[in-house]
Amino acid sequence: MTVIKWNVRAGAYYDSVVLMQLQRGLLGLPGVVDAGVVMATQANRDLLAANNLLPDSIAANPDDLLIVVKANADSSATDAIGKVDELLTRRKSSNSLNSQEDFRPRSLSAAVKQLPEANWVLISVPGRYAAGVAREALELGKHVFLYSDNVSLEDEIALKKAAREKGLLVMGPDCGTAIINGIGLGFANRVRRGAIGVVGASGTGTQAVTSHIHKLGGGISHAIGTGGRDLKSDVGAITAHQALDVLARDPETKIIVLVSKPPSPDIATQLISAAMETDKPVVIYFIGHPPPARKIGNLQFAISLSEAAEISVGELEDSRIEHSRLETRDSKSLREVSSLYLRGLFSGGTLAYETMIGLQAFLSPLYSNSPISDSQILSDPLHSRAHTIIDLGDEFFMVGRLHPMIDNDLRIRRMRQEAADPEVGMLLIDVVLGEGSHPDPAGELVPVIKEIREKRIGELEIVAIVIGTDDDPQNLQSQIEQLKEAGAIIFRSVTEAVEYISLRCSRYTPNTYPPVNLEQLKQPLAAINVGLESFYESLTSQGAQAVHVEWRPPAGGNEKLATLLAKMKN
């Protein structure tokens, strides 16, 4: 028979290390079978309940500290609860043995005075206080490594926008990992320095990639974390864009790896366009995002963390770098129709789909009647918007009508309609040969291609994907020749066409914000740590200069009082 006793402490602040140590202390007391020391959120109460540590009668608010002890006798439980204060004090006194304790600053501004060369502030205080500390760090002109989670999206956006205006980085919130100039911040593996730079909207993603690069003999210049939400629409990959830009300017970084948790498609597209503009090979792995191709220009797409590492190290070893740079330069000369829209008019549904998969990485906004995601749905299939891919063989068009592989009437009308739109710079069509199809599709399409190209004021490029074999009844070579003669650019697979179009049509909006200072990034890392003391210890053990702030929440964690004080201050 076991007995449960508990103690609720209203609105007091304790850091997570203290709570863990208190729990372990309680577990070490005689007769104690189990113990829980948690902030009384619903999730934590549920966890206690799952461990049979939550009697029904406990009333506590989410801000309250809840201490529960399960013992094999009533007296043991009572004794244990009675020792809580002593255990908390013991923790404090063991702390004060630390010789540095007396010299520790109690505020960020005091810490800056102690270590003025610190360019970085590591923040791991509880989420509800983290944004305030980060704001203060930015005001002091410091980059922020924001480990804390449970920071609101609004705060994240505001912090990142404020940082961007000053050329500062906010890595996080919920940023687990970074390696700056050889020093790991937060959770980071010890890896050799080298030529591969990493931008990671993903903590363990960055850890897995950098560890694997190290194992394969490669090394890391810098690994810049962004927090897992950076590539969501609301945030707009502010930090990832800054990080990509500074690594692109860093001469010691020869190859860049971009890793992210599932991104918002439009944001992924913008970041990929920016990556395409760099002069460096960029290896991209966006988890859960189907890769558009293996390689397009200077970009390579991986399908796993370990493959991202393997590609980047292989790229270095093969010394293909010069080669890739050349390709990049070539591809830039293709950018002429970039301010105009693409309209794709397909007879093959799967070809339309595969084209969407490929182009969604590069073109935005992109619409279709065979969309990959809901945001791409073209509400009126008869009228295109921005970049559009139409599957003309969709059931919608097919009642009482022959398939567009047999009858081109519908497509020809639509080609004229699209060509009449001055915002359209490229028409993409598929020409599918073989049994059952029209005996001479080029014969029908060529006059229209010629007609719309003649009528057209300004550039209009026609790209055709021709699917067929040399044995097909239509005569593959003659079909291709006719289309080429009319001025169409011919590809034999969706993949090839996607590569061409993405190099030619993707739009990059140049960054007009102050750049992150590269020279500062390359200085020996010095940092101020606010929150988990273990991160301070990790910094110093790696040889970095660091100061730990003896942080306490405003008004001792009493939020009503803190709000009042903040109001009085303003």
Next chain:
Amino acid sequence: MTVIKWNVRAGAYYDSVVLMQLQRGLLGLPGVVDAGVVMATQANRDLLAANNLLPDSIAANPDDLLIVVKANADSSATDAIGKVDELLTRRKSSNSLNSQEDFRPRSLSAAVKQLPEANWVLISVPGRYAAGVAREALELGKHVFLYSDNVSLEDEIALKKAAREKGLLVMGPDCGTAIINGIGLGFANRVRRGAIGVVGASGTGTQAVTSHIHKLGGGISHAIGTGGRDLKSDVGAITAHQALDVLARDPETKIIVLVSKPPSPDIATQLISAAMETDKPVVIYFIGHPPPARKIGNLQFAISLSEAAEISVGELEDSRIEHSRLETRDSKSLREVSSLYLRGLFSGGTLAYETMIGLQAFLSPLYSNSPISDSQILSDPLHSRAHTIIDLGDEFFMVGRLHPMIDNDLRIRRMRQEAADPEVGMLLIDVVLGEGSHPDPAGELVPVIKEIREKRIGELEIVAIVIGTDDDPQNLQSQIEQLKEAGAIIFRSVTEAVEYISLRCSRYTPNTYPPVNLEQLKQPLAAINVGLESFYESLTSQGAQAVHVEWRPPAGGNEKLATLLAKMKN
């Protein structure tokens, strides 16, 4: 100044070829500027409107034929409308010049008497009649190639279930392409025969893959279409499973390629498990579905149609086939825990995500608090269901608690909880080393691993993904050794762990339906064609035996009458 005249013909049936020819006939008449001949569905009316061919005043029902003429004078328009009957008659009389016309059967059963060796019926009548014809074909014991679109999902399911019971295939509806025994059905490219079999839930996907295989020097044994909806949950990939099974049994097929439009994840998983059970290399490309890996056992995953072709031809050329077979056999010996569930307890969010991406191809149902799709959402993160992957570093768990990379308390409690569930056969954990993490995670985890393995009745496998470098402060080798000694199986990346788990845990439900007759498939193709005459012509031009049915809808297309007749018949 142009004039528009029109004519509405209520409830009459015309096939799409007749409508196209009528429209072309009208366009050839003097003074006619444009013409539209369509069934008056909303989509078609919208299309007419987009071409300025739809005056407001036209009233017509979706079943009505709508003929619109735009001419440069009132008289020309009137004359053109007046010629509609003549143009329709001209079409008929040109038809009757066809010497075969008199011998053509008017029903499927009559056609079967003319060509009893026909094992296939090609159906391309309008969607609303197609299911009825397909049902008749199945009753006559024939395989069905169902080109028609606009067939309901309910009809598709009913037809495929009925076919499966008889060992017959229903390829479609909306099946564009198949190649059976060297003869193309519907839209198909002429490709050499060879050792690569294709299962395609995708018409142009099959065309692109088979054409590219041909271009690369490979050849096709059979390409079996399924219709684009076959891999949706409601249909359950009935045809794809049958097709995979018959190709697996075909000694002339050495490699199988599986291509599909975006599948339902659970159905994709079942089909992948079935592919894993075959003795052959299988190359898989499910459009828009992130590949779980490059290669797992006998399976290879492509990221484009052309890559699927390249891998399959490369596999043949490298004569790696024997090798793959061996791997397949090896992997089968791994299947021991297949009836039990996997529970993954992660400290790394990205590692959890990547594991989900990999395992969702093999394990179903799969749940998580970091799901890839909504159907995987674990509503209560504290209690696992079926196969479950938990990110213990998720914000939900983190209020007032140290990260699981520092404090293993939460994970240890959960490991005990999962191990107590007799349905669990495997625990998967990540152990992330490096700066900032726990100084000795193995030291904390090993006693628990030993404890739960000892307590456990029945098999419980522990798999650990260890992320770290040989320079990390925890001593990578010693961490691995400790975990191994406790009985854990160690991998150094998610990819490797996913490969092991998928080979060990994926569940295959053996097929208990009558198999499709392989010998029949290998006989020279003979077919009955109902619908588009051009498909009949294509069959005979390829040297296949074929009969074309002079099909007319029941009751001349009058659906009320047809319903009445059907009722009287029963």
